Amino acid sequence: MSAERFNCHYCKDPLLGKKYILKEDTQYCAKCYENLFSNCCEGCALPIGCNNKDLSYKDRHWHENCFKCGKCGRSLAEKAFAAKDELLLCTECYSSEYSAKCASCTKTIMPGSRKMEYKGSSWHETCFLCQRCQQPIGTKSFIPKENSFYCVACFEKQFAHQCCACKKAITTGGVTYQEKPWHRECFTCIGCKKQLAGQRFTSREDYPYCLKCFSNLYAKKCVGCTKPITSLSGAKYISFEERQWHSDCFICMQCSISLVGRGFLTQRDGVLCTDCGREK
Template structure:
C-alpha cells in the first residue's frame, strides 16, 4: 500500500513562492501595475528588488526597473557631457552616438542643432555654416565656400563649375571681358581666363579681309591676311580662288584667266596672253613678245629659240628664208 502524502497550506504557499506562480491576494491591501495586481511587497525592481510601490519605474522588455537601475543598465551616455541620458531627458541619436537635447550643439559656435541641419567631421558635429566655413571647398573667384542645401528648409546646394582644376560659384564663373556669368553658354579659354563666344569673336577672332565677318572655320590666308573661302574670289569674275591658280595686281587677287586677259603681255604670233603660270617661257625683242613655242620662222616655221633671226616686214624669219 502506498503511503498517503499530506500537504499543509503553508507547504502550498511555499511551493507557489518557489515556482513564482501567481498567488491569491487575501489582503485588502494590494497595488495595480502593468494591468496586473500585486502584493505590495512583490512589485519590485527586476534588477535590485527595490520595492516600487509609490515609486517611479520604467518598463523594459515588460519588466519594471527603478530609475537608478534603468539608467545604469540601459541609458546611453551623452557624447558631449559623458553623463547618462536619463528618462527625464530626450535622447538624440546619430549613427549610434547619443546626446542630451541641450548637449546637441555645434562644437564650433555652440548653436543648438535640434531640428537644424548639421554635418559630422572628425568625430565632431558642426552646424552647416561652421562646417562650410571650416571644411567646404572655396570658389576660386570670390573665395567664399560652396554651401550645401537644407532639406528641411527646401534649399538646394550651390552649383559648382569646374575647369582646369579650378572651381567657381555659378555667378562667379564669368567672361573676362563682359563679366557676365557663363552658366550654360559656350566659352573659349584665353590667357588662363574664359571668354564668352560673342566677346571672343568681337575682341580676338580673325575677321575676313573682305566682309569683316568672323572666320569660324574654313578660312584661307593670303599675304598674311585672312579670308573666308567664299570671299577669296577673283576681283574680275568672282570665281573662288581657294583651289585655283591666281596672282595679284595692286593687292587684288585675280584668277589666271582674268589676269592674262587684263594685264599680261600678248604673244605677237598667237595673240594669246603670256601669263607666266606653270613656268611658261617667252621671248622678248624690242617691246614685242612671243611664247617660246610661237617664236618660229614666219616662212618655214622652224623654232628660232637660241638662233639668229631676221625681221622681214615685221615678221621673224630664219637667215635662209631671209635671203630668198
C-alpha cells in the first residue's frame, strides 16, 4: 500500500506514524473508529474507546471502571454477580436483598447453591434433614408430619402400623380386623385367598372366610338340592327334624308343589303334600 493511500478510511487523515485500528481489512484512525464502532457504556453513557476494556453482559457494555454493583458500588470485574431486572449486583447484595433464607439455619441461600423448596419455604440441601436419622433427604421421597420431615424408611419405623400378616409397614389405607391392622391385599379368605376388603365375609375360630368358602365348609346341606344353606347370604330355609331345605327346594317330591306354609308328610328323605300322601 502506498504512503499516500495509507489514510483513515473515514476522515482520510494520514495514518503513517499514528495509531490505527483495522476492521475487516479496513484501517481507521482511533477517533473515527471510536465514533463509528465503539459501544456506549451503560454506566457513564460515554463510548468505550479502543484503549479501554469493554466488559459485556447480555448485549450491554461497560467500561471496566463502570462495571460496578448497583447497590454497594464495588467493582464486579472478574467477580461473580447476579442480575435483578436491569440491575447488576454483587452476590452479597443480591443475597441480602433477594435470596431466600434457610428455614433451618436461617442463613441466606446463596445464588447458584443447591436448595430444597416445600410449601413456600426453602432449605439448604444439607439442612433439609430427616427428623429421625438426621440424614439429608436430598431428592428422595419424604413424608411431612407436623413441622418435621421424615424419609420413608424412618417414617415407617416410627409411625406406620405393621400388617399382622406380612409384618410390613402399612403406609396407605389398610383394614382393621379384630383390632389388628392388615394391608388390604393381605386381608384374604383363609380358604380361597380371595381379598375380603370391601366384601361381605364371616369368621370361624377367629379366621376370616368369604361367604362361599364358609358355606362349603360349615353350612348345612339342603335335602333337596344338596347345596349349602347359609343365612349369611340372606337365603330363607325350612328346618324339620334336623333336616333343612332351601325355601325354593321345599316342594312335594311327587307333584312339585311348594310346601312352604302348607301341611306336608315325610317319606324317607323326601316330603309330600297331603294330597299326594293320601294317594300313597
